[in-house]
Structure formats: structure tokens, C-alpha cells
Amino acid sequence: MKRKMYLLALNAILSVLSVFMVALYPINGKTTFGKSGMWVVTTIVIIVGLLIIIATLNYKQYQLANVYQGFLLIVFLGEVGMGLMLTTGFLMFVTMFIGILGLVSVFCFYLTKW
Numbered sequence: 001m002k003r004k005m006y007l008l009a010l011n012a013i014l015s016v017l018s019v020f021m022v023a024l025y026p027i028n029g030k031t032t033f034g035k036s037g038m039w040v041v042t043t044i045v046i047i048v049g050l051l052i053i054i055a056t057l058n059y060k061q062y063q064l065a066n067v068y069q070g071f072l073l074i075v076f077l078g079e080v081g082m083g084l085m086l087t088t089g090f091l092m093f094v095t096m097f098i099g100i101l102g103l104v105s106v107f108c109f110y111l112t113k114w
Helices: 002-024 036-059 062-085 089-111
Strands: none
């Protein structure tokens, strides 16, 4: 159980980093990093991650944690795809590293028993 909680926390942190990577992607030469919308999304991701961890710890809501990990699996697959198709240079490597690390963490979460 302890290992799964560490993996949940790691994936919550990686999801926040994913928001930063998407915000750093330039659209028409401008990024959305530092804009108010990015901080709103970051706050929502942090709150949802904390609520999932608290619900899993206190109320033993394991299915909720499994659904959250499934959602993150889709997010990290999209991030790896974004790194392959859209970004270049250092941003590509960082985006793909976070995406692959997230995928490995999600797979480890599903392979670990409660």
C-alpha cells in the first residue's frame, strides 16, 4: 500500500509538470507559461491530486485511485505524442522524459498490489 501511495504522489507531481510542459509549447510564437489560465489549471491539478491521495488514504477509495491512474495514463500517452510530433530541441526531450516516466509509474502502479 505504501508503494502505491508513493506512486500516486509521484504521478500527481508529474501531472503538474505536464501542465508546465504544455504551457511552454509555443503557439504562434507565444507560450501560455505564466498566464492566469495556466495557474488555474495547475491549481486544479494539485487539488485533484491531493483529494485522490486523501480519499485513498482515509476512506480506502481504491477504485477512485485506479480511475485517476487510468486518466493519467491517457495524459502521459498524449504527452509522449506531443513530444514526438510538436516540440523540438530541449523541450522535446524534457516532455518525452516526463511522459515516459509517468507511463512507467502508471504501469508500476497497476502491477503493485494494494
